[in-house]
Amino acid sequence: GRGVALTAAGARLLATARAVLSQAEALADAATEEASSLTGRFAIGCFSTLAPFLLPGIMDHFQRSHPGLGLDIAEASAPDLDDMLLQGRIDVALLYSVDVSRQLVFDPVHAYRPYVLLGAGHPLAKGRSVRLADLAAEPLVLLDVHPARRNTEQIFATLGVTPRIGHVTTNFELARCLVGRRLGYSVLFQRPAPTLTYDGQSVVTMEIEERLPPTVFGLARPAGAFPSARHVALLNHLRTTAGP
Amino acid sequence: GRGVALTAAGARLLATARAVLSQAEALADAATEEASSLTGRFAIGCFSTLAPFLLPGIMDHFQRSHPGLGLDIAEASAPDLDDMLLQGRIDVALLYSVDVSRQLVFDPVHAYRPYVLLGAGHPLAKGRSVRLADLAAEPLVLLDVHPARRNTEQIFATLGVTPRIGHVTTNFELARCLVGRRLGYSVLFQRPAPTLTYDGQSVVTMEIEERLPPTVFGLARPAGAFPSARHVALLNHLRTTAGP
Structure with missing residues (x-):
């Protein structure tokens, strides 16, 4: 048949392409070994x-x-965290779903149900649950931390209840201490184990009777990256331990 | 005798001076009433x-x-806080003594003694006290919050002990949780009431056997300002309740 001869320039190009391909394969091998092993560094x-x-x-x-x-x-x-993931400075990030940019893949882990924190001795702290509408006249200790503040405001908007803002703080434990001193109630998402505040007052966790959407947290990773063995190990650990 | 007649310009100046003095007296009266009353606003x-x-x-x-x-x-x-005091945006500030600028007056309230936090079950957590030198080989969870970090580093320098830094965090409760998981010990100054961490592990407060300087907190106010009745009320409240 009719052979096709490479020009000298074409031959040089082919040699370069072969070298690049060979290096890419070596890199892929190394990445696969890194991804499937549980040694080295894992940046969370x-x-x-x-x-x-x-x-x-x-x-x-x-x-x-x-x-x-x-x-x-x-x-x-x-x-x-979004930036650090996209720049490859971390391998994975623990984030709320609302904060994950569209260039990332998100695996949900756990849904936090919002709850009301009351000081022990509050008249409504006797049962296990409370209606947010029944607290509307009392001062709200509003946690001004993202996304808690936005979620809390959305909850009240959904219920058509206008809270009376008593105190605004970015400090989670200060919110607990203010509630413990009976200076207001708070709507929170994370549930610390202690029923004592840092300054020694007792607080009570109350479920909310109204139906409310949960707040989901999980693992974010760059889109396109195949989940590594260490990523799967982290996800499994979180899914078996996260809660309540 | 020889009378001294004012020029027309001098008469106008005197009238203006009298008006200014009269206004200044009214202002001083109002300030005194404000300072001696426990009504109005008090910015802390x-x-x-x-x-x-x-x-x-x-x-x-x-x-x-x-x-x-x-x-x-x-x-x-x-x-x-220093700036806010000097600009009159707050009346008083709760500060550590090391942070009070020379243009402010400082009334000490309480001295925090540094302590060691250990996870329950740590071999050294049996007694009531511990020697920092005996922990030098274990990982230190270093609280990177001003002035705790500088104070902690000064403590080790004073003792001639080089700590092994295990984890550095700006999050006080994370430091407690890491200690609760037996991932290290920490040197802290403030003493929260709960012996449980947010994630449900037990921690133990241990006094330090070596002699160490305390960290003093108190009330700062602008120099030259006479302490108001509300300032004295705050100082009395703090001095009768602060501790341990």
Whole structure:
């Protein structure tokens, strides 16, 4: 048949292409080995307010179960975590679903149900649940932390209830302490184990009787990246331990 | 005798001076009444990490004892509180003594003794006290909050002990949770009431056997201002309730 001869320039191009392909294959092999092994470094970002509830358990679990894998931990705001993921500075981020940019893949882990925190001795603190509408006349201690504030405002808007804002703070524990002193009630999402506040007052967690949407947190990773073995290990750990 | 006649310009100047003096006297009268009464507004600034321990008790006390006095509460960093005091945007600030600028007057309230936080079950958590030198080989959970970090570093320098830094965080409760998971020990100054962490682990407060300087907090106010009745009321409340 009719052969096709390469020009000298074409031959040089082909050689370069072969070299590039060969290097790409080596890189892919290394990445696959890295992804399937539980050794090396694993960089985990965590939204600040979730950190006390999630990071210590993760660090404890990986230290026991995967001692060959070193964790690099970063606490940051949601926009910063999105950027860090897209720039490859972290492998995965623990985020609320509302904060995950469209360039990322999100695996949900747990849904937080909002609850009302009351000071012990509050007349409505006797049962297990409370209607938000029954608290409308009392001062609300509003946690001004993203996304808690927006979620809380949406809850009241959905119910057609206008809360009376008593105190606004960015400090989660200060909100608990103000409630413990009977200076108001609060609507919160994360559930600390202690029923005592830092300053020694008792608080009571009350379920909300009205139907409300939950707030979902989970793992975000760059789109297109195949989930690595360490990513799956983290997801499994979180799904078996997260709650309530 | 020889009379001295004012020029027309001099007469106008004297009239203006009298008017200014009269207004200044009225202002001083109003200020005195304001300062000696426990009505109106009282603007209190508080260093962020002190807020949960101090503000709810203050708000509760003033609401009960001085219901005619409305409190305006601001949480801020130490440099911001200094500025707010000098600009008259707050009347008083709750600060650590190390953070008070020389243009302010400082009344000490309480000295925090540093302590070691250990996870329950730690071999050294059996007694009531511990030597920092005995923990030097274990990972330190370093609270990277001003002035805690600097104080902690000074403590180790004073003792000639080089700590092994395990984890650095700006989040006080995360430090407690990491200790609760037995991922290290921490040196802290403020003493929350709960012995449980947010994520449900037990921690133990241990006194430090080595002699260490305390960290003093108190009330700062602009120099030259006479302490008002509300300032004295706040100082008395804090001095009778602050601790341990």
